[in-house]
Amino acid sequence: MKILVVDDEPRHRRGMASMIHVLRPEDQVLVAKDGASALELVRSEKPDAVLTDIRMPSMDGLSFLKKLEDESLRTKVVMVSAYNLFEYAQAAIRHGAYDYLLKPVEAGKVEDVLRRIESQLVEESRQHSESEALKHRLSLTSSAYRNRLLLSWLNGSLTDMERKELETLEWMQGSGTVIFSEIRIGPGNKAGFDAGAWLKHLEQAWAEFGKACTFSLHVLQEEVFQAVTIIQTAQPAQERKPEIRRTVSSLEAEWAKHGRLTHGIGPDCRCLWTDAFQAYRAAQTANLYNFHESWSGILFHDELLPTRNPILLDGEKLFEAVQGRDAEAAIAMCRAAFVQLAANGHTNPNLIKECASLTLMRMKSRIRDYVDRQIGSALTDSALNVIPLCHTYAELMAVLEIRLRDVHDALRQARLDKSEIIVAECLRWIQENVKEELTLERAAEHFFFNPSYFSTLIKSRTGRTFSDHVTETRMRRAKELLAENRLKIYEIAAECGYQDTKYFCRVFKKQNGMSPEAYKHASFPQRSREG
Template sequence: MYKALIADDEEIIRSGLSRLLARDPDFEVAALAEDGEQALELAAERLPDLLLVDINMPFLNGLEFIERLEGVLRGAVIIVITGYDDFSYAQQALRLGVFDYLLKPVMEDAFYDAVGRAKQQLQTNRRQVKYLDWARMQLEKNRSSLVAAFLDGWLEGRYSEPEVAEQLGYLGISIPEPYGVTVAHLSVSEGKTMVGQEWDENLLYYAAENIARELFEPLGPVTSCKNASGDLVVLSSCLPAARWSATARELRELLEEHLPAQAVLSQVPGDRLAGLPEAYDDAMELLEQREKCPQAVLEARRYIEERYADPCLSLQGAADRLHLSPQHLSRLFRHETGVTFVDYLSRVRIRRAVELLADGELKMYEIAERVGYSSQHYFSSAFKKVLGVSPMEYRRGGAAR
């Protein structure tokens, strides 16, 4: 059964068309309208399949009605009704996608011929809508796999720019510019178990992905996938930079707190989509370097990155936490990173200070305190040693840029 709407400002025409259509058992006259505005309201409410529309109607003529109808109905068929003087309007209606037109006075043979062909078109439209809905359902059902396969190919550089643009549109993926690439490698902790759950690599990955997407959502839109190595790759905005970096630190903490795993992370920013594969390669290279680093050094770096704001942070404190002698940790740290523990701490503090200098409301002594310096003078001296300019000069230079 198909629903029909008849719109004509003449009651005699509406009644006549309604009687003719009632003879066809496949149609139900669901709505009668005497002007274009009423027709538009009834179309949105009743969702008819067939619309018989007079071109000359008050308030909103037939052509305006057809234009406004776009997006309201799916697969509907429109037949316009016109007088001889309106033939040019009928041609315009056909350009708007109208199925057919009937001349007034409407003859029965012409009417049933048009309605019969409209019925065939409606049957075709319903099949097409059904197949399209099924295809969309299948696409949504398998979207995560399709997205993962596409991202893996893109990150590995197997797609051209036009192919990337086509796939992004097809899969509905939005990558912000500038973007940030965050890669997390998870390894199961031998001595850590979670009550009531048997963990494997797949479950570990999906749990980590859920945590990551929730954390990075404020920096959205967020896209994630598993790469060929089983690592979690998260694409998001990298702005503001301080928040992006802090989100990665929080992710690592939550992964190790809630999952039976150890996590190693790397982050690399990028500004052009065409350069995403290169940014990803850089992130993977950085991740590999960090994975090769002895666990004691990783823990020491993590200790610094989490506690740099503590003015009492020291090599001795880190060594005590790791149950190592300061001398051993110092040698190990310098061998693996190429810098001393103290120099690394200074770089972390100054990097964070640079982020805070972008906030013109913060005073220098406030920034110094936030990054672990009890003295503004000492902060300025350390800043200049690392970057070659004082914090004030750096802020002025940033403002000038």
Template sequence: MGVSAKYKVILVDDEPMILRSLQAAIDWEGLGLEVAGTARNGEGALKLISEHSPDVVISDIRMPGMDGIALMKEVLTGNPKRVFIVISGYGEFEYAREALRQGAFDYMLKPIDHDELTGMLQRAAAHLDAQTENDKLLHSVHVLSVMARERMFSEWIEGNDRPLRYMQWMENSELEQEYFMAVVQLDHFLRLNEQWLMDEKRLWLFAIRNILEEWSLQHGGLTVFPFHSGEWIILLPKNLQPEKAKLGNDLIYQIKRYSKLSCSVGISRSSKGIGQLSMAYQSATRALYQRFYSEQEGVFIDQGDMGKEVQSAEMKYPKHLEAALMESVRTLDSQRMATLFDELKLYIEQHAFAKEAAERLLVEIAVVLYRHLEYANLLAEWPLDGLIQDLHEAGNLNELIGMLKRAFARQMNESLRSQVKEDGHSLIEKAKVYITNHYHKDLSMEEVAEVVDLSISHFCTLFKQMSGYTFLEYLTQCRMEKAKYILKHTSVKVYQIAPLVGYQDAKYFTQVFKKATGRTPSEFREETG
């Protein structure tokens, strides 16, 4: 064993000289051991053991108060894997035999032979090493077993049983009885997944799994494991069926309480046997379709109404609504457009579109309206891919419709304003005048864009096109020209000029001036004075 990986040792004897002798005569470091403390009686030893949690205890049998055997029983009850070595006198052999029966690792007689004790400690360290390796092996076997079992369940859920038939020895008999499935699905997972760094994602998913595993253990769950990204599966016994809604709401509460994340829970109909895992999953996810029509997280239970299947493949495309929306866009009637989007929402709800089908329909209509605006030359700076990405990230139908209303209303209102605006050249001239009159203030591009009633992106592009400068370049040039005039025609000190031309920090003003002119303010004054 390496010297750096030490096992801790506690020495217990009522004779101080023996304790000092043991500490000095044994090469503890060479054995990979460390004396964590010494005690002169059983009570003191228990206190040390509580503080240091040693791996080895070496104790005399005969001590005042609690003797060595009583101490050993207490110590091994707390941790049976500890090594306990007893020391006894020649007349106390029966005590030593009793200690061995009670679980002592070994014993030795006084006077202590240090070589003999060293050999005993070497065996003790080897014993502890073996225990550690066994524990690691058992842990690895357990982890592999859990992973393989989860993989097996996942394969069965996806309807693929043949590749894993050789693993059915791992199937527990709990699925031979009736059970039901809860699918826990994080809300807005796509958005969260983009925000989280890789390490953050691992931490969040690990935390949620711990929450669900503890919850499952407390409520008698059969198993719990992650399935798709942002989705976990819990199998629950049939006897908990009357409490489905209560259990689902508690799951939502626990995840929100400990992770501050929202989720929804879909709960399946009753199933039996591992072969019905796939049907149970379909049942639970079918229940989760209802989340698309809900404005907040919730518990959605498949009640077994098989007559009302999702019919989205047979639904007719609402051409009448598309045509009416295109007309509202053409006439820039945002109020009419909002009403038509509400009608489209009602149409989707009445026909029970699945989320994917409804999303596909809305994206198609959004593209048609976008192209209509584009052909009419009514678009400001608005990338289509950004709109589609936002639609994909929406969690429910209400969010989707709201996004479309806001996005198209914004563009239509922008187009209306642009029809009565001045041309680009006069707008930029107006901006330049405003900059000339306000250069000495803490002037921002947002403020100037608002003055000329343009979006920031549109103003930025137009200003560069019309003036040949970026906003910051033009503002800096204006400030430098004013600074040069003051330096040339007045005796105002340099540090006093800075706030007069919009800089609160005189040192920074000097840096900007030198970069713009190649000279410091003082050098400029000397050369032009």
């Protein structure tokens, strides 16, 4: 059956379409976002069944039903609603609805209603005589009917009668070429895109090479449109590559304002009837490789060459590079590896995506002990969700570069944070051991650093040397003890780590502008007032 799903909520629309694909993989599923666009599809595609939401903008489900009734468009309509109201169901049945389902819709109920519709359609078909069926069928000269047959043929769903009818087409017995075309609509450009005009333009362009027939394929992604062109011609496409490339260039210029247009050219067919199906698959595969911009949007199937096993990045070397002064070295290493992997556009894009995802997951594993979970989550999301949806090599490399820069920045910040913690720990260590012999070498050994590096680290983070911090801490302690007036000067010197009292006095006077004795007396009046 051909089934149309109508819902203004993209998530619900995709969910219902996917459910039907799972339940009935042999059926064709169309989608529409509201009643108005659904009405156009019913007029043009004549689906056997329609599952439509009731409440939608532009034209709701009940208005859609009324339009079908007014135009005598026959299709089985199942209303789907989140509202369990008798009035809705009553109005739907009054306008000719086949059934009424409540959201959330269960797979079993969908399967049951579609099975009942199919049974009824079979029964209705039996009730018509062979002559009546033939009278209402579109003739083979009708392009719409012909295209439907061709699409069923490529999908492998032709009935025996349809196969016999298609086989009678004279041009199907001749030689020719099969072309697979795809246009991905850019953000914000769908409103101005006319799929019908695009198909017509394709057919007119390819007609330059022979008798052309272009028809659309059903694609679940709303921003992607695909078409197949079958050209009956005695001249092999391989002999007309320059002309075909010029045609593609002209088409690209015409549709560039809407999105990226690409083509895959299948092998020449000695007989379209026997060879076109395999040629179609080959053309579809060739178009997949237009992921590589190096093909300029067109790839002939015979241009693909076998590639060697993938060359993976050395995870340790990449990790070392990303810890450098900037991220450029890591990015350059990544670019070089993927350029080699891409093999001038001959490597399967899915393999490249797998390697890109693996690179990010290995990086996540390597940095997990250094940075917070947010960066790891971003790497995982890119590996599992973003990279698989990349449509071009450039888009994929942009994702890798962004993630590598994020990792570089995170590692750099982690180093800065770690340095601050170490310096703070060192200053606390000085304070706690102020009586001891405090040397740079002893401190560096305590914190497991090279003395020279440790000295530079402290100076860069605080602006003062290790010795400056030791002296400052000892002088602060000395002033506290002098203010308490409990100990003698030589005892205070020892408490502050000075075994030579005279040296202590010189250092104190240099730092504070007066001797320890003078500082003690100067602080006495203040203590008296406080007392």
